Amino acid sequence: MSKEQNIAALQKQGEAVATGKLEALREVFAADVVDHDPAPDQAPGPEGYIHFFGGLRTAFPDLAVSVDYLVTDDDNVAMAYTITGTHNGPLMGIPPTGKKVKARGMQIARFKDGKIVERWGSSDELGILKQIGAIK
Numbered sequence: 001m002s003k004e005q006n007i008a009a010l011q012k013q014g015e016a017v018a019t020g021k022l023e024a025l026r027e028v029f030a031a032d033v034v035d036h037d038p039a040p041d042q043a044p045g046p047e048g049y050i051h052f053f054g055g056l057r058t059a060f061p062d063l064a065v066s067v068d069y070l071v072t073d074d075d076n077v078a079m080a081y082t083i084t085g086t087h088n089g090p091l092m093g094i095p096p097t098g099k100k101v102k103a104r105g106m107q108i109a110r111f112k113d114g115k116i117v118e119r120w121g122s123s124d125e126l127g128i129l130k131q132i133g134a135i136k
Contacts, residue, residue: 003072006111010077013116014065020057022050030115037121060085060101068104078108083123087132094134101131 009028016024029046042048057063063085071078082104087097105123109116129135 003074003077005114006075006077006109007070007072009111009114009116010079010109014067017053017057017063017065020054022053022057025049025053028116030112030117033116034118036119055091058089059087059091059096061088062086075112076108076110078106080104080106091128091132091134094129094132097132099132101128103127103131 012024013028016022016028026046029049031045033045035042035044035048038048039052042052060083063083066082066084067079068082069080082102084100084102087094087099087101089096103124104127105121107119107121110118126135
């Protein structure tokens with residue numbers, strides 16, 4: 001697949017997360033995708049991402065993701081991103097606070113046949129918890 005096709009798949013992921021139409025993630029992630037940095041209790045495969053992003057959208061219904069920097073080759077797409085949102089739903093058992101959050105993250109995705117087959121990534125989870133007042 002080409003760099004452009006891999007970027008298009010990543011854009012489809014972003015659109016699915018932004019709109020809440022998470023079923024589209026089945027078209028982005030391979031059934032046997034390997035996530036080197038899964039969220040706590042994240043199930044394997046596309047269903048794990050659907051559940052994870054569903055929970056994130058419940059906690060932050062106005063969740064937005066912007067790509068700050070993108071690097072590609074024929075098989076990989078690496079990006080730095082910023083997420084923003086308002087904590088208007090429960091997050092890991094923490095009741096909504098109404099506080100706005102902004103956090104940075106990075107992801108590297110390896111593609112095969114137009115789908116993500118391997119993923120590495122990290123978001124500023126500690127920063128999010130500080131911003132909503134869950135920790136000091």
